[in-house]
Amino acid sequence: MATSPNKNSDGTVGKALEVLDQIANFGRPVRFTEILEQSDHPKATLYRLIQTLTNLGMLSYDQAAQTYSLGLRLVRLAHSAWRQSSIAPIARPYLDALSEKVGETIHLAQLDRGQVLYVDKRNAARPIEMFSQAGKIGPGYCTGVGKAIMAYLPPIEQDDALQRQAYFKHTEHTLITPDALRADFDTIRAQGVAFDREEHEEGIVCIAAPIILSTGKVIGAISITTSTQRNTLDGLGAFQNDLIHTATQIASAAESWQFPS
Template structure:
């Protein structure tokens, strides 16, 4: 445990970090072993954190664990958080590696909400922009998210699609879209084959918790002239690497879930 210059609050956070880093409940004697604080100070900090509900204390074993109040705060922070701050550095890396535009999105009332975009080299006008809302049924990133929704949520999301024909390749009915979503669930990859905008293609994959809950999706966007169907598909390994990094980074923000993992073996 390291000493801090941030006064009592900083010291209390140090203690919380130490308890959180333990594999399970931890005793006072164990915390004292590498404590930067005198015994009386450590005891006082533990008492304050316990009285405030940030830690819980088991009288029988004498051990400390994270408290209910802290768990509630963590849940609240996660529910209000966007993926963008967590994923931005990885998006930047992916755009550098591919030379293409990279998007991060979440679902909002069945539609695609673009929460981040990094465009290192591709200079092509396109619909997507951070903060903009677009259709899910005809974009790779939208289909990647729809495919990994639970059935009840998917049914609602499909009812929210307009199924307007933007191009000759746009899917215009729920049955056709459902058939494609089955393939996406099997491969973990979704494609936009100029379905929303002429001259725009993309490959996308969902971002899932380890319990299988869909949080969002990440995509790489290019043009047929630069990549073509085979060229955009060849970016799958880099896309999956970026997705895996994002999922690892967000894992610390969430709690274990009882759902099975929905992603197929790749």
């Protein structure tokens, strides 16, 4: 994920958050030497930051294995953030209804510094293996939900989001330039929905709709995802009205909530 251009001015708090991100990215308990190998901080500084995070419960240390992992305090904070800053609690009943009706995988996502944060998911009646999981971060430029959100951002915010993309060509269908994405955004706004045409994963396609408040602010997106082995883009198009209706319901329910920018 792209980092904030002002991270060097964030002081000790910024450095500590970088360390948390770094340890989280391992996806497993990790030794100090492994963290040090990937860190820009001097050994003494890194050790001090890790000890502080451990003392505060942000990290947990396994004495026997000599490894660090994310602490339970982060779990409590994440749960509070999910309830207060995520649209997931509001969207839950509408996702359930849509999932029951279409029988395919449903995703709910928000944009975090140009990247997609999956905040909820409903598995298909016959689940298929795919990258996305609730709590996972994915690329904005090659996912249906990411494109659906970015297409409706104000120009300055859209430019910032486009600058934060990695533009790695995951498949032969991936759009890897800002100009190509802007052209796709024009189509998305004209149709009201975005499509992932196997742009992130081979064999995985989706249709996505933005969740837009009456003020015009886009606060997230939902998608219906399937595999090319059991459906097509045209087949997903048949769900467009139900998808847009669900996005509208979520937006209406969210009108009285205040979300972080």
